[in-house]
Amino acid sequence: MRLGAIADDVTGACDLAGRVAEAGLPTTVLLPAPPAPGHPSPTTEHHEDVFAGGDDASACAVVALKVRTAPVGQAVDEATAAAQLLLDAGASLLYQKYCSTFDSTPAGNIGPIADALVALAGADGTVGTPATPGARRTQYEGILFADGVPLAESPMRDHPLTPMRDSSVVRLLAAQTAAPVSLVPWEAVQRGAAEVASAIGAGHTLVDALTEGDLDVIAAAILSAPRPVVAAGGAGVGTALARAAVAASGQRVDISRSQLPEVPVTGRLLLAGSASAATRAQTAAFAGERHTLDPLALATDDRALDRLRDALAARADHREPVLIGSAPEVARAQAELGAERAAALIEGALAELAAFAVHELGYSHLLVAGGETSGAVTARLGVQRLLVGQQVAPGVPWAVARSGEREIALLLKSGNFGGPGLFTDAWEVAP
Template sequence: MRLGAVADDVTGACDLAGRVVEAGLPASVLLGVPVGAVDVFPSDGPGCAVVALKVRTAPVAEAVVASVGAARSLMSAGATQLYQKYCSTFDSTASGNIGPIADALADVIGATASVGTPATPGARRTQYQGTLFVDGVPLAESPMRDHPLTPMRDSDLVRLLAPQTAARVGLIRWEEVRRGASAVADRVDQAHMLVDALAEDDLDVIAEAVLRRSADRPVLAGGGAGVATALARAEVRAGDSAGASADAGAAALPAVPVTGRLILAGSASAATREQIAAFRGERHLLDPLELADGPRALGRLRDALAAREDNLAPVLVHASPDVTTAQRALGAGRAAAVLEHALSELAAFAVHELGCSHLLVAGGETSGAVTTRLGITRLQIGRQAAPGVPWAVATTTDAGASDAGGDRSGDPRTIAVLLKSGNFGERSLFTDAWEVAP
């Protein structure tokens, strides 16, 4: 099996790829829709390629065009199973983008049905009777209720997805999942089917149902990283696989000599706030209101990073936890934009002017901005620092030169990057992640 996944943001792409590597398949992440022919799958065995887009909150038409382009590129490269990766907390609005993308991707492969679930038990996301639970509570009672971009005020997935698509939306309940893959496969027809899952073996049943159903006619698989990981496990069980262990995948990564460690946190999620609070090293605060007032705030941070005597000790730059004040003053879009710009400029300055080798970035939008600013187009996925949070190795391009100037601006550099969803990782991640870095 060659699994081709279209992900709606970069941290979701890394989440999927990291878990697939741990399951035993080699994986890589492409940032943005590939241009021209791409060589993304192993020549002599199965593997996984993920295209990371930035379409979770993009206008529907724009999100669909990018997703279709990514899917066609993956299929042309040899993907045998297409996968739609969306957030395990079902981040969306009344108009999309999960439903419209599912419709479009199904059309690409000639499928009349899709099957999947956001459930990822390893990330404490489960689905039961159509209700999504986050850390044991219904979605609408979790911190996602007040997400600044996609507030989730309903926990019923069928009710959430139905307005986003003209296709029928159905539910396969947990009791049917326990009857086995044949029972699930029999329910997949002419609809977007959301499937209950409480544990990893439920995901294995869903993956087997996808494989059985797709043996007869195309079916779009989708959801969080859980079902994709189960598909990888099924492939590994089916026979010898190239890179069939997490250690093998990580060993393939080139070593990156440590010359600097920088943490950039743009997420306001509860998990990231806890990680910021637990970090005991040097830290600097970014205030969107101050950033919007002119370039002086960013200049002071550049100076502070350049003046550090111990670059090997991790340093944290993080957004103010008080997002509501900035959003009221600037608007949600403007507040997010100034933060993303500042954090991505600091990344370019640290890598190209200060020679920083290791970046840990928290937040999906922030990760997309940083990788774009550094001109990174591909991530080679390695060992996970936490479930769904893998390290990767990437090469910057001259598009990533810092606008601060300097002799090293524009020189391509090989760096280690960890791009994490705001909600992922243990409290001590900002301290512990470096222990398994390439």
């Protein structure tokens, strides 16, 4: 099986790729060049070798877009272009990767992208689930649970860009598409893959899942579906599809033994644009040097960003990790500037600091927290491909990439992922 996945942000792509690679399926993350003026879709010509042979062969390719909160038309255009790239390269199964907390407003992009992928692939619909038990995301009776509580009662309720005020993924998806949306309940999953496959309807089918075993049943149902389908969901179903492919081929690649290119340590930088509870806990637990990025200062003080550049340049030992994170009073900045402008100021500033650290100061290792921030950083660095390595935490792998003439190590994490000690522990297994 050649699994071709389209992810709606960079950290979601790394989440899927890290888990799939750990399951034993060689995986690459591709980052299209940003759209050129006058062109609606990202440039993908440099990714003709998606499933290249030889030492760089990958059975799974994940295209990392930055469309989770983009306008619907742009999101559909970019996802369609990415899917066409994967199909042209020989993908045998398309996978729509969205967040395990279904980050999307009623006017969001998950439904429109699903409709577009179905039409492009000539499929009858999508099948899957956001459930990713390894990240404590489960689905029962169509209700999505995050860390054991319904989504709308979790911290995602007050997400600044995609506040989740409904826990029913059936209702959430139905608001975004004219296609039918149906549910396969957990009891049917317990009766096996044949039962699930027979329950797949036209349009979009969401399936309950509480365990990894449930995901394996769903993967088997997708692979044996009586009609062509597009797989969809969080990283959980994609990982189960990888397990099925490895079991069918009898060939498993052990990424703990595979060697990413070694990146000599010349500088370690943490950039935290996420305001999630997990990232706040990781920031609080970090004992090293830190600096605060205030969007209100960025909006009113032309020297705010220069002072942070100067602080980085003045450091005596760049190899000691340093953290630059958004101000904790983000709600005040959002109230005064608007949520989108505040987020854009933070993302743009962190991306500029990443480029300064790498290309002016010679930093080699970057840990970036936040999906939108990771997308801004990789775009600014001109990263086109990530070679995925060992996970630091579930869904949080290190990767090696090229930025210009330099080879760098990147860890791009969802704001919600990882334990409190991640900002300290991650360096121990860095390439």
